[in-house]
Amino acid sequence: MNLFEYEGKQMMNLFHIPVPESHLLVTAEEPAPMDYPFVLKAQVMTGGRGKAGGVKVCRDDAEYRQYARQILPMEIKGHSVHGLLAEKMVKAEREFYLSITLQGVAVPTLIVSAMGGMDIEQVSREHPEEILKIEIDPFTRLKAYQKKLIANHLGLSDAQPLYELLDKLQNAFFDSGALLVEINPLGLVAGKLVAMDSKFVLDDHASSSAAMRAQFEEKRVGLYRYHAPEAEKTTITYVPLEGNVGLISDGAGTGMLTLDLLRDAGLSVASFCELGGMTTPEVMYRAMELTLENHPGIKALIVVLIGGFNRMDNMAAGLTAYCREHQVKLPIFCRMCGTMQEEGIRIMEENGFVTFQDLTQTVEAVAEAVKEG
Amino acid sequence: MSILINKDTRVLVQGITGKSGSLQTKAMLDAGTNIVAGVTPGKGGQEVFGVPVYNYVAEAKRAHDFDAVICFVPPKVAKDSCFEAIDAGAKLLVLTTEEIPMQDVVEIIAYAKAHGTTLIGPGCAGVIVPEVCKVGAHPVRFFRKGKVGIVSKSGALSYEIGKTLSDRGIGQSAVVAIGGGPIWGFTQRDAIALYEKDPDTEVIVLLGEIGGGSEEAAAAYIKANVTKPVVSLIVGRNAPAGKSLGHAGAIVSGNVGTAATKIAALQDAGVYVVKSPMELVEQISKLLKKGE
Numbered sequence: 001m002n003l004f005e006y007e008g009k010q011m012m013n014l015f016h017i018p019v020p021e022s023h024l025l026v027t028a029e030e031p032a033p034m035d036y037p038f039v040l041k042a043q044v045m046t047g048g049r050g051k052a053g054g055v056k057v058c059r060d061d062a063e064y065r066q067y068a069r070q071i072l073p074m075e076i077k078g079h080s081v082h083g084l085l086a087e088k089m090v091k092a093e094r095e096f097y098l099s100i101t102l103q104g105v106a107v108p109t110l111i112v113s114a115m116g117g118m119d120i121e122q123v124s125r126e127h128p129e130e131i132l133k134i135e136i137d138p139f140t141r142l143k144a145y146q147k148k149l150i151a152n153h154l155g156l157s158d159a160q161p162l163y164e165l166l167d168k169l170q171n172a173f174f175d176s177g178a179l180l181v182e183i184n185p186l187g188l189v190a191g192k193l194v195a196m197d198s199k200f201v202l203d204d205h206a207s208s209s210a211a212m213r214a215q216f217e218e219k220r221v222g223l224y225r226y227h228a229p230e231a232e233k234t235t236i237t238y239v240p241l242e243g244n245v246g247l248i249s250d251g252a253g254t255g256m257l258t259l260d261l262l263r264d265a266g267l268s269v270a271s272f273c274e275l276g277g278m279t280t281p282e283v284m285y286r287a288m289e290l291t292l293e294n295h296p297g298i299k300a301l302i303v304v305l306i307g308g309f310n311r312m313d314n315m316a317a318g319l320t321a322y323c324r325e326h327q328v329k330l331p332i333f334c335r336m337c338g339t340m341q342e343e344g345i346r347i348m349e350e351n352g353f354v355t356f357q358d359l360t361q362t363v364e365a366v367a368e369a370v371k372e373g
Numbered sequence: 374m375s376i377l378i379n380k381d382t383r384v385l386v387q388g389i390t391g392k393s394g395s396l397q398t399k400a401m402l403d404a405g406t407n408i409v410a411g412v413t414p415g416k417g418g419q420e421v422f423g424v425p426v427y428n429y430v431a432e433a434k435r436a437h438d439f440d441a442v443i444c445f446v447p448p449k450v451a452k453d454s455c456f457e458a459i460d461a462g463a464k465l466l467v468l469t470t471e472e473i474p475m476q477d478v479v480e481i482i483a484y485a486k487a488h489g490t491t492l493i494g495p496g497c498a499g500v501i502v503p504e505v506c507k508v509g510a511h512p513v514r515f516f517r518k519g520k521v522g523i524v525s526k527s528g529a530l531s532y533e534i535g536k537t538l539s540d541r542g543i544g545q546s547a548v549v550a551i552g553g554g555p556i557w558g559f560t561q562r563d564a565i566a567l568y569e570k571d572p573d574t575e576v577i578v579l580l581g582e583i584g585g586g587s588e589e590a591a592a593a594y595i596k597a598n599v600t601k602p603v604v605s606l607i608v609g610r611n612a613p614a615g616k617s618l619g620h621a622g623a624i625v626s627g628n629v630g631t632a633a634t635k636i637a638a639l640q641d642a643g644v645y646v647v648k649s650p651m652e653l654v655e656q657i658s659k660l661l662k663k664g665e
Binding site: 102104106107108137138139174177178179203205206207208235237239241249250251252253254255256257259260261263264269272274276277306307308309337338339358359360 | 469525529540623650651
């Protein structure tokens with residue numbers, strides 16, 4: 001779960017990381033929430049909002065009203081703004097970048113740079129020497145010498161505030177089971193370190209942050225034009241594409257392989273749908289529903305099943321139940337083999353479906369049918 | 374010989390009384406695997422297909438010798454179960470559980486590494502040595518004994534390719550599926566290193582996916598260390614950018630982890646890169662003939 005800045009700052013608060021005073025606004029007409037000047041910041045799930053005009057300093061009522069009305073309806077890089085954070089102005093003597101991440105790395109990695117306030121990808125490309133990366137052992141956490149390396153990299157004369165902040169940041173990362181905690185910029189203000197922005201990504205599977213995630217979800221309902229994404233209750237991965245063949249598989253690898261083979265055969269694929277770890281008849285039924293109801297124009301459906309953990313009798317039960325209840329006329333090309341395949345194939349045949357054994361032949365059959373049709 | 378497991382491997386099953394655990398225990402027994410004990414807290418004293426069940430791994434350890442553990446427990450308790458298996462001295466730990474919190478995975482991998490346990494997974498189908506035994510979910514019907522060593526992230530893809538080869542008379546020395554990532558206890562490179570040393574393996578098959586950099590790491594390893602022929606199929610060539618297709622690790626962001634970068638790295642390492650299962654069969658047939 002990606003957090004909005006205002007949610008991230010609540011997390012920072014929880015872990016005693018200093019943040020400037022701020023108030024969340026969900027309309028452009030609320031009275032000024034604090035004394036001028038303050039900064040008005042778009043609450044949006046993407047970076048680069050400053051360049052897009054989503055961050056403005058307000059010095060009086062007129063400016064505040066103008067900017068609030070301007071920013072709130074904005075779309076930034078395809079993402080809607082869902083609120084405004086009015087935040088006390090902070091004059092930082094220096095600005096740093098600090099994060100702990102588990103995204104794209106195999107171990108928790110702390111990343112620090114003295115070039116705060118800039119896009120870290122850009123710093124990494126243009127000034128790689130400015131970036132220090134430190135791997136954190138989950139059992140020891142940051143060691144004293146690693147903290148010294150970080151202080152040294154930033155050239156801090158008094159390292160004590162940094163050491164304290166690093167401990168709090170580690171707590172925030174590990175105690176919330178996070179995938180990313182990022183402060184950019186981290187401001188040095190009169191000898192103190194203040195988180196001027198915050199980016200948090202929580203792990204949807206971490207029980208340590210389950211209560212916090214639920215709380216955030218609940219409060220998001222009150223945001224400006226915010227619609228909670230419909231939560232898929234199964235383990236299905238469904239990705240709409242563009243084309244006239246629907247694709248369902250019981251494995252990510254075989255799904256991707258089939259997608260490649262279909263495209264290589266000159267076919268266009270309408271959707272990718274993979275069942276994931278749950279393989280009950282209900283999950284197969286749901287996969288049929290997602291694929292057929294979202295793509296009524298498809299000419300054929302290919303279902304690629306190869307049972308290891310999952311049972312073909314369950315797959316056949318879910319697939320045939322959907323087709324029966326919805327009187328599906330679409331040509332379905334189902335490759336069915338593996339655990340309980342005899343039973344699965346029997347159910348399919350009883351319901352009038354032929355099944356295939358070989359994937360290449362299944363793809364060829366689809367190609368033939370679609371080209372004829 | 375083979376890699377990771379052989380006919381002498383003694384196995385303990387964690388989560389043996391669960392739906393998946395008991396079904397897979399039966400399949401492993403049928404495949405010839407020597408399962409000596411099972412564990413499910415609170416179910417000690419029961420039997421699953423004749424395998425005695427204990428409450429704790431340490432308890433099972435007092436009554437039985439085992440070297441490998443396969444874990445079918447739910448995500449929330451996976452970390453502690455793995456610690457328990459590692460503390461009991463498991464040399465090989467196959468972790469099938471998916472959706473384990475990422476930080477737990479990090480701890481499990483670090484703990485296994487520190488204790489010299491080979492951890493395969495998480496979220497993996499495990500390993501099979503055809504016609505000998507298996508510690509994992511590979512359906513035996515797709516595999517036959519032979520000289521091709523396969524490593525795959527995806528379980529289903531490893532069955533698919535095993536079946537494709539077996540249907541055409543090409544057997545396998547071992548087939549290991551390491552999980553969809555994005556973090557692995559045992560990598561494609563680790564498997565390739567074992568196949569290179571395995572006298573039963575003549576051709577190595579690397580089944581890769583878009584996303585991450587593990588195929589590139591394997592390519593670098595192959596270039597420097599591997600003398601046996603390697604054939605590779607990379608799936609997800611036609612996946613849309615920025616979308617994960619079922620495996621958390623299978624996502625392309627920017628120019629990192631694209632099929633093109635992987636294929637280029639593998640070709641540079643002298644790997645035969647193929648586009649389909651049929652091309653894979655052709656290439657392997659040629660290489661096996663050459664070896665005769």
